[in-house]
Amino acid sequence: MATQPTPAKARRIRRLPSDAEREILDAAEAALAERPFRDMSVDDLMRRTGMTRSTFYHYFRSLDEVAIALMRRVQGEMMDVATPWINAGHDEDPVASVPRAIRAVAEIYARHGRVLAAINDASVQHEAVERAWRDGILEDWIRAIAAQLRVQIERGVTRVENPEETARALLLMNTSVFVERLGKQDPPDPPESVAETLSQIWVGAIYPEALAAHRAS
Amino acid sequence: MATQPTPAKARRIRRLPSDAEREILDAAEAALAERPFRDMSVDDLMRRTGMTRSTFYHYFRSLDEVAIALMRRVQGEMMDVATPWINAGHDEDPVASVPRAIRAVAEIYARHGRVLAAINDASVQHEAVERAWRDGILEDWIRAIAAQLRVQIERGVTRVENPEETARALLLMNTSVFVERLGKQDPPDPPESVAETLSQIWVGAIYPEALAAHRAS
DNA sequence: CGAAGATATCGACGCTGTGTCGATAGCAGT
DNA sequence: ACTGCTATCGACACAGCGTCGATATCTTCG
Numbered sequence: 433m434a435t436q437p438t439p440a441k442a443r444r445i446r447r448l449p450s451d452a453e454r455e456i457l458d459a460a461e462a463a464l465a466e467r468p469f470r471d472m473s474v475d476d477l478m479r480r481t482g483m484t485r486s487t488f489y490h491y492f493r494s495l496d497e498v499a500i501a502l503m504r505r506v507q508g509e510m511m512d513v514a515t516p517w518i519n520a521g522h523d524e525d526p527v528a529s530v531p532r533a534i535r536a537v538a539e540i541y542a543r544h545g546r547v548l549a550a551i552n553d554a555s556v557q558h559e560a561v562e563r564a565w566r567d568g569i570l571e572d573w574i575r576a577i578a579a580q581l582r583v584q585i586e587r588g589v590t591r592v593e594n595p596e597e598t599a600r601a602l603l604l605m606n607t608s609v610f611v612e613r614l615g616k617q618d619p620p621d622p623p624e625s626v627a628e629t630l631s632q633i634w635v636g637a638i639y640p641e642a643l644a645a646h647r648a649s
Numbered sequence: 650m651a652t653q654p655t656p657a658k659a660r661r662i663r664r665l666p667s668d669a670e671r672e673i674l675d676a677a678e679a680a681l682a683e684r685p686f687r688d689m690s691v692d693d694l695m696r697r698t699g700m701t702r703s704t705f706y707h708y709f710r711s712l713d714e715v716a717i718a719l720m721r722r723v724q725g726e727m728m729d730v731a732t733p734w735i736n737a738g739h740d741e742d743p744v745a746s747v748p749r750a751i752r753a754v755a756e757i758y759a760r761h762g763r764v765l766a767a768i769n770d771a772s773v774q775h776e777a778v779e780r781a782w783r784d785g786i787l788e789d790w791i792r793a794i795a796a797q798l799r800v801q802i803e804r805g806v807t808r809v810e811n812p813e814e815t816a817r818a819l820l821l822m823n824t825s826v827f828v829e830r831l832g833k834q835d836p837p838d839p840p841e842s843v844a845e846t847l848s849q850i851w852v853g854a855i856y857p858e859a860l861a862a863h864r865a866s
Numbered sequence: 867c868g869a870a871g872a873t874a875t876c877g878a879c880g881c882t883g884t885g886t887c888g889a890t891a892g893c894a895g896t
Numbered sequence: 897a898c899t900g901c902t903a904t905c906g907a908c909a910c911a912g913c914g915t916c917g918a919t920a921t922c923t924t925c926g
Contacts, residue, residue: 452903470773470774470776473882473884474883475883483903483905484905485883485885486886486904486906487903487904487905489886490904493885556770559687591864591865593846593864594842594845594846598849598850600826600829601822601826601846601850602850604822604825604829605825605850608825609821612817625814629814629815629818630818633815633818633819633853636853636854637850637853637860640857640861640864641857643853643854643857644861647808647810669875690913691912691913691914692911692912692913700875700876701877702912702914703875703876703877703915703916704875706913707873710914711913711914
């Protein structure tokens with residue numbers, strides 16, 4: 433029964449100093465490359481770093497926060513490659529720039545596929561991640577794309593109805609398809625072919641005449 | 650320390666006889682109407698039925714199976730309403746039947762939204778559910794729709810390239826949007842407006858000329 | 867009608883994973 | 897050398913899962 437009041441001989445060894453937070457995030461990426469998010473535990477994660485489980489809680493409140501941190505780590509990169517289309521000037525051919533942006537995003541998924549799939553999973557399993565994704569990132573994208581659509585409507589380049597909802601639907605399509613074909617699947621599809629299919633759907637929805645013309649040729 | 654070898658006075662009361670399995674599934678539906686799948690526990694679920702937690706395991710191996718059972722319960726209904734388009738005969742206008750099928754499915758999501766969202770969540774959290782959804786139901790749909798697309802290509806009604814991948818992308822779009830707008834959101838969007846947006850995208854991807862003509866008017 | 871078997875239900879156990887807490891080792895500044 | 901500061905640790909309490917053996921009730925059949 434007697435719990436030793438204080439284990440008098442507890443030999444604690446301090447780890448070499450280093451940026452532990454970053455180390456944990458890296459370990460998380462490594463872990464997610466091997467197994468899906470649902471199979472990752474704090475214990476599992478920390479064993480990779482050589483630190484103990486409790487140390488984890490010094491840096492993160494829970495696995496949610498790790499997922500959110502990873503999310504932000506990739507998010508910037510995504511926006512960057514897509515802005516060429518989002519900010520397309522008057523001189524740019526809007527029909528051609530859609531496939532280019534989609535291809536660029538597909539490339540990123542092809543490289544970070546597992547992590548991005550994991551983030552997606554995490555957003556289902558933890559409310560905090562879900563909010564960060566939906567209300568943070570996703571809504572930003574929708575706004576940006578809807579805005580660009582409205583500009584193009586003004587200019588008579590397209591006649592999409594309901595830019596907001598169209599943008600949302602197309603974006604959700606992209607992430608679902610990317611996660612499925614470039615994140616969870618082994619081996620993943622070639623990103624160009626995935627991008628090609630998605631591009632046709634975007635073009636069909638936004639510039640139907642262009643898609644009709646393209647297919648007629 | 651001594652665990653009483655057998656609690657001599659354990660008064661066990663048998664529940665009134667009834668179809669327990671169905672009762673559990675109903676309780677699950679009820680629970681999911683209130684909170685997302687991730688917050689449902691066996692304990693929580695069984696307390697609603699008046700039975701104890703261990704009884705659950707007499708009927709199901711885990712919560713996965715409950716999710717799969719619920720999935721099958723709704724799946725039939727979905728296929729039914731969509732077959733009019735999938736089996737569209739020569740006489741039917743293919744362009745008009747797409748929106749009709751989508752509207753019908755949207756109605757189902759509007760009614761069973763919470764449960765369908767829960768199934769979606771479960772498929773992320775449990776491998777078994779994921780397989781049942783992806784390899785079972787989703788692939789069936791893709792095959793059915795791709796087949797119909799191929800028939801229409803033969804007949805020269807459409808020129809879609811890569812029917813399989815197009816079908817997959819459009820389907821994933823629909824489920825994502827339905828889950829988001831009719832399942833998780835409170836209050837949900839009006840199903841007709843969600844269906845309208847999705848329909849335009851489908852038509853744009855499959856019959857771009859029709860969408861162009863529609864918008865020109 | 868009463869014994870024998872089947873089965874639905876139960877309480878208790880052991881396990882895994884989470885998050886918290888108080889203790890402390892080693893560093894940084896004085 | 898003294899005094900914090902903080903990163904790290906081991907131990908704990910708790911929640912949820914899945915299993916097991918016991919048993920109350922129902923069914924069947926002699």
